[in-house]
Amino acid sequence: MSFLSYFLNGISLGSVYAIIALGYTMVYGIAKMLNFAHGDVIMVGGYAALTMMLSYSANPLVAVLVAIVVCTVLGITIEAVAYRPLRGAASPLAVLITAIGVSYFLQNVVLLIFGSNPKSFQSVVPIPDLKLAGGSLMISGETIVTIVSCIVIMTALMTFINKTKAGQAMLAVSEDKGAAQLMGINVNGTIALTFAIGSGLAAIAGVLLCSTYPSLSPYTGSMPGIKAFVAAVFGGIGSIPGAMIGGIPVSYTHLTLPTT
Numbered sequence: 503m504s505f506l507s508y509f510l511n512g513i514s515l516g517s518v519y520a521i522i523a524l525g526y527t528m529v530y531g532i533a534k535m536l537n538f539a540h541g542d543v544i545m546v547g548g549y550a551a552l553t554m555m556l557s558y559s560a561n562p563l564v565a566v567l568v569a570i571v572v573c574t575v576l577g578i579t580i581e582a583v584a585y586r587p588l589r590g591a592a593s594p595l596a597v598l599i600t601a602i603g604v605s606y607f608l609q610n611v612v613l614l615i616f617g618s619n620p621k622s623f624q625s626v627v628p629i630p631d632l633k634l635a636g637g638s639l640m641i642s643g644e645t646i647v648t649i650v651s652c653i654v655i656m657t658a659l660m661t662f663i664n665k666t667k668a669g670q671a672m673l674a675v676s677e678d679k680g681a682a683q684l685m686g687i688n689v690n691g692t693i694a695l696t697f698a699i700g701s702g703l704a705a706i707a708g709v710l711l712c713s714t715y716p717s718l719s720p721y722t723g724s725m726p727g728i729k730a731f732v733a734a735v736f737g738g739i740g741s742i743p744g745a746m747i748g749g750i751p752v753s754y755t756h757l758t759l760p761t762t
Contacts, residue, residue: 506639513750514645514714517652520749521707522730524659524742525700531740532676532696533589535597539580539604540704541727547573547705548623548712548722549612555624562626569705577701578694580604585697586690605724612720620719623712644714651710655703656746663742672696676740 525540550572554565584604588596629643663669674682675692683689711726712718730749737748 507641510641510645514648516733516750517648517746518707518711518714518749519726519730519733520652520746521655521703521710522726523734523737523745523749524655525704526731526734527737527739527742527745528672528696528700530734532672533585533693534676535585535589535594536601536731537580537585537697537700538598538601538727538731539584539608540700541723541725541730542605542608543573543576543580543701543704543723544708544711544726545612545718545720545723546576546608547708548718549616549621550705551626551709552621552623552712552718555626562624562628566626566706566709569709570702573701573705573708574698577697577704580701581694581697586693609720609724616720618720620717623716623718625713625716626709627713642714644710648710648714651706652746655706656742659699659742668692668695 522540522544525543526537529535529537529540547569551562551565551569554560554568555562560568584600585597588600591597625644627643627647629646631643632641632646633639634641663672671682671687671692672695674685674687675689679689682692707726707730708723712722733748734745735748737744737746
C-alpha cells in the first residue's frame, strides 16, 4: 500500500509538471522560442492566489480564477514587451538571454513585494482525502484534483487545437509564419494567444503545486520550471500529449520511494 501511495503521488506531481510543460511545448511549437521565464509565472500565480485568500478572504475558486487572469495578462505582456521585438533576431541566444532576464526580474519584483521568507499556502482543493482498503491507503484530495485537472486540461487543449479556428491558426503559424500571414492569419495575435493560454495553465499548475506542497517563495517556480522543461523535451517538445507522457517519469526524481 505504501508503494501504491508513492505511485499515485508521483502521477499527481507528474500531472503538475505536464501542465507546466504545456506552456513550454506550445510556445516552442508555435513561436519556436524557449520561454525560460515560464517557471516564474507559476510562482506569480501562487502569490496572486495566496494574496486573494489572505488579504481579501476570497473563496479559493475565486482566488484561482484571479491567479489565472493575472498570469494570462502577465504572459501577454511578457510576449509583447520582451519577446516580440526579438522575433526576427539573427541569433536565438538573444531570446534565451532575454528569457533569463525576465525570470530574474519577476523573482526580484516578488522578492521586493513579499520578502524572501517562505509563505504558508492554503490549499484550494475543496474535496476531502479518500481512504481505501480499510484506511491503509489514503489518497489526498490534492492528488485526485491534480490528476483529473491534468486529464481535463489535456483533452480540452487538444480539442481546442484541432477543432477551432484559433487552434488551426496556431497550427498554421507553427508550420510557416510567412505563409500563415499571407493567408490572413494574425501572427502576432496567435502567438500572444499561445502565451496567454500557457501562462493561464501555469497559474493552475502553481496553485495545485502549492496546495500539495504548501510553501511559497520567490524561487518556488525555478526547479519545477526546469523539471517541466525536461518533461517537455522528454515527451517531444512541441507535442501536447508528449508533455503528459514526459511529466510522469520526471516527477519521480522529486519523490523518495520506500525502501521496503
